[in-house]
Amino acid sequence: MKSPEKLPFVKVYDGYGHSENLIVYGHLLQKQPHVTLNYEKNGLLQNIWQLIKLFKVKPVPYAKVKLTFESQSVEAITASDGFFKIELTPQHHLAAGWHALEVHAIDDNGNEISSSTGKVFIPHLSQFAFISDIDDTIIRSFSAKIFKRLYELISRNPAKRRLFDETAKQYNLLAFSFAKDKLPNPFFYVSSSEWNLYDYLKNVFKVKKLPEGIFLLNQIKRWKELILTGKTGHDGKFLRIVRLFKAFPNQQFILLGDNSQKDPEIYAKIADKFAAQIFAIYIRNVRNSRADDAQMLLEVHSTNGIPVCIFKDSKEAIEHGIKIGLIDANLPADFA
Structure with a gap:
């Protein structure tokens, strides 16, 4: 044996x-x-x-x-x-x-x-469900720049990775607001990062006290392809999100991403297909040069009744979430 x-x-x-x-x-x-x-x-x-x-x-x-x-x-x-x-x-x-x-x-x-x-x-069918990107939405990753992204990976272990200010607070507020039976609202972390980084990312989230969730990552790579990490096409990301909407046709989803790469375009396509299932869309503005493009791309869906928030700081997203009834303003300080 x-x-x-x-x-x-x-x-x-x-x-x-x-x-x-x-x-x-x-x-x-x-x-x-x-x-x-x-x-x-x-x-x-x-x-x-x-x-x-x-x-x-x-x-x-x-x-x-x-x-x-x-x-x-x-x-x-x-x-x-x-x-x-x-x-x-x-x-x-x-x-x-x-x-x-x-x-x-x-x-x-x-x-x-x-x-x-x-x-x-x-999940409870009555719960909100969150689909979130990871790189440059939660973690500072510089995904649009290959060598800068790689440097962030190799120069910082999971404990040293940097989140955007108040991101952990924002995500925990989303996870625990109006949660049923003390069961946190589900998070699906859909990323262009490869499955190779699954344990690495799980450890980042654990150390930074982010909500536990389901990671849906990209095709595994070999070590010779390390320099191309995170650079697989974004079509796979769109399909993974579509599968979630089809798996949970009665769930209300909130999409969270950033404008460093293709999230606004992907979320706009999702909104075209599943408008009735989307409660809100959040896009972190990490590239000022693309802020107007993201706004123009998504505002058509805002006029169709889907709230859209283009934000730079998580504090803005938290305030918006309270305003639209997504975040419970009365949640105790020790909610998490």
């Missing part, structure tokens, strides 16, 4: 769904990336090496994996890059909140040779 170090590693990402369908994503890799997150040290060479490890992955293509949820199971085959998407219809109604699951790697003889645990989130 192979030692655990030589068995394939099942990487499971937090999934989402409702009582009629659960969706779980992940990758099957030849081995688990061994990354040490030491927040006490922030040396450039150490950060570079840790980042390379995240991209030094070897996917296992066209292999069988099995999702186990309660007494049910369903199998799938990994794609050419080791990626898998598994959907399952639960046998009974599921309460809102997090639910545990397992995903197993299956060999040619049908044996389970390795496994990892995961979880899926079921």
Whole structure:
């Protein structure tokens, strides 16, 4: 029997769904990336090496994996890059909140040779749901400039990454305002960053006390493509958002992004298709030269009844959220 170090590693990402369908994503890799997150040290060479490890992955293509949820199971085959998407219809109604699951790697003889645990989130249908970009919306990333973005990644570990002022406060207010049964409003973090950065981003969010959420990232890259991180086309981002709207047709969504790249155009296209499901759109102005373009692109949807806020500081977005009934002005100071 192979030692655990030589068995394939099942990487499971937090999934989402409702009582009629659960969706779980992940990758099957030849081995688990061994990354040490030491927040006490922030040396450039150490950060570079840790980042390379995240991209030094070897996917296992066209292999069988099995999702186990309660007494049910369903199998799938990994794609050419080791990626898998598994959907399952639960046998009974599921309460809102997090639910545990397992995903197993299956060999040619049908044996389970390795496994990892995961979880899926079921929101209340009456809750607001938030779809947010990450780079330059939450984290200062300079995504429009390849080398500046790369420098931010390699020069700062997760504890040292910089958020925009009051962003954590803004997002926690959104998460806990009018939350039902003390269950935070769901966040879906949809980004052009690659799946390689999943654990890195999860740690940034944990350290910076941002709301827990579902990360929907871009196609995995190898270490030779590290310089191109975040530079995959934006069509995939549009499709991931569309899938969320179709998965939750009765949910009211709030879109949060920035004008450094394509968020205004993507959100305008989404608003064309799903206007009745959008409660508001927020765009952080990080490029003054594009502020008017973003406003012009989105204001047509504002006239159709969708509030649009182009903001520079999170304080402006918070005030706007209170005004339109998105944020509870009476939320206690220790709400989070």
